[in-house]
Amino acid sequence: MSERAFFIDYSRCIGCEACVQACGECDTHRGVSMIHLETIRRSESVQTAPQVCMHCEDPICARVCPADAIKKTPDGVVQSSLKPRCIGCSNCVVSCPFGVPKYEAEIDQMMKCDMCYDRSSVGKKPMCATVCPSGALTFATMEEIQRTRRGIPINSWKFGKEEVKTKVFVMVPRKIERVDIDLVQITSTPSPLQDDPYDVALMLEES
Numbered sequence: 219m220s221e222r223a224f225f226i227d228y229s230r231c232i233g234c235e236a237c238v239q240a241c242g243e244c245d246t247h248r249g250v251s252m253i254h255l256e257t258i259r260r261s262e263s264v265q266t267a268p269q270v271c272m273h274c275e276d277p278i279c280a281r282v283c284p285a286d287a288i289k290k291t292p293d294g295v296v297q298s299s300l301k302p303r304c305i306g307c308s309n310c311v312v313s314c315p316f317g318v319p320k321y322e323a324e325i326d327q328m329m330k331c332d333m334c335y336d337r338s339s340v341g342k343k344p345m346c347a348t349v350c351p352s353g354a355l356t357f358a359t360m361e362e363i364q365r366t367r368r369g370i371p372i373n374s375w376k377f378g379k380e381e382v383k384t385k386v387f388v389m390v391p392r393k394i395e396r397v398d399i400d401l402v403q404i405t406s407t408p409s410p411l412q413d414d415p416y417d418v419a420l421m422l423e424e425s
């Protein structure tokens with residue numbers, strides 16, 4: 219693995235869907251796009267936010283898999299499910315705090331972003347990062363990011379009481395060190411919070 223890392227900057231996304239198209243062209247996904255392009259408070263804003271697998275340090279998707287179908291490489295990339303093992307139970311789909319894995323009914327298997335491992339493991343950019351015209355998805359060194367961006371990269375999250383560290387970084391305003399998500403508030407409060415559980419709208423306002 220190269221010293222380059224993956225960075226998401228939601229504030230730069232222009233919703234062009236180039237990443238969605240490019241992801242679908244990756245040979246390892248068999249024509250299926252694995253990136254999610256989310257909308258943020260759709261009734262109030264045209265802002266979109268791309269979501270790739272965050273490649274958690276201790277991936278809950280792999281922990282809950284009863285078939286041991288999700289493997290993490292020594293360099294920290296959490297792979298999509300292994301076909302001979304996956305039983306299509308969708309435990310991973312419901313457990314992922316970032317809503318990443320998809321159950322593909324046609325093949326009865328979970329598929330998800332693997333950071334285009336055939337490319338990123340040899341230092342090449344994942345497909346989405348090669349086409350993103352605005353730098354919302356970037357595969358670069360930490361030094362390049364710190365030199366060229368206003369915000370800071372973070373990879374610390376807290377979902378309720380569960381702390382999660384990820385291999386993928388998200389650009390946030392300088393005063394934020396960790397994104398805390400109040401799960402009780404999300405499940406008990408009507409929208410707009412439900413539309414934007416990570417409060418990306420607030421990050422965008424402050425960036």
Ligand code: SF4
Nearest residue numbers: 271272274277279314
């Ligand atoms: S973001 Fe979701 S799918 Fe990706 S490693 Fe973490 S738990 Fe697994």
Ligand code: SF4
Nearest residue numbers: 283304305307308310
């Ligand atoms: S759907 Fe497949 S990869 Fe996901 S938990 Fe079930 S067996 Fe594992």
